[in-house]
Amino acid sequence: MQWGARRSYEAFSPERAGEVIALRSSERGPLIEILRDLQATFGYLDPAATPIVAEALNLSEAEVYGVISFYADFRTEPAGRRVLQICRAEACQAMGAEKLCAHARKRLGVDFGSTTPDGAITLLEVFCLGNCALSPAVLADGQLIGRVDDSTLDELIEAAELASR
Ligand code: FES
Structure with a gap:
């Protein structure tokens, strides 16, 4: 990923x-x-x-x-070095997006709309990425990824954390 x-x-x-x-x-x-x-x-x-x-x-x-x-898309503070958006619309919800969201919030220690204290990742919610057939879906700095699970998310987060060191 x-x-x-x-x-x-x-x-x-x-x-x-x-x-x-x-x-x-x-x-x-x-x-x-x-x-x-x-x-x-x-x-x-x-x-x-x-x-x-x-x-x-x-x-x-x-x-x-x-x-x-x-509009949730507008930010009034600079984003982190990476921006992770998780889809919370219906099709993704039906495929476990809320569990994924809970995992992301716990793993990053921040809620949606916030950036990790080290500035590595900003976590945002989004509502339908047009990738419903491959839900749950995320956008990782504009890169669309489907069928995301906790371990996929961990891989992304670890890559961003490594790059930030
Ligand atoms: S509902 Fe998530 S991509 Fe469409």
Whole structure:
């Protein structure tokens, strides 16, 4: 089992955030796309970007924050060096995803939406990866893996921990 390619991100700066926002400022209703672009650029949505987005789109900061907090895909802190997403939708649940989730939380010592203290792995939940026939499924840094069990998960985690040392 292998992780996908690790992504590298730019360091956040208000100036660079402004450039990213400006690329879509002429579009209609671009808030979610802009937030996606910012996260793709910096790896997360720095809180300092919220007022910049709000001003550019003539929205209140509360409106922007409301959208950020509504979507589980948006992060307001940098992710760990690896991002592990476990599918919790129906087909995966029927094939033992909840047991897998419990194992991941126990093994990593963190809950969904959190990063291990050493910064090695961020654990996220996701709802259907389009791989229902091979459930339970996970995304390991974008690498789709099906029929995952506790030992597969342990292999992934150990590989990430080893690479972090
Ligand atoms: S329900 Fe998990 S991949 Fe579809």
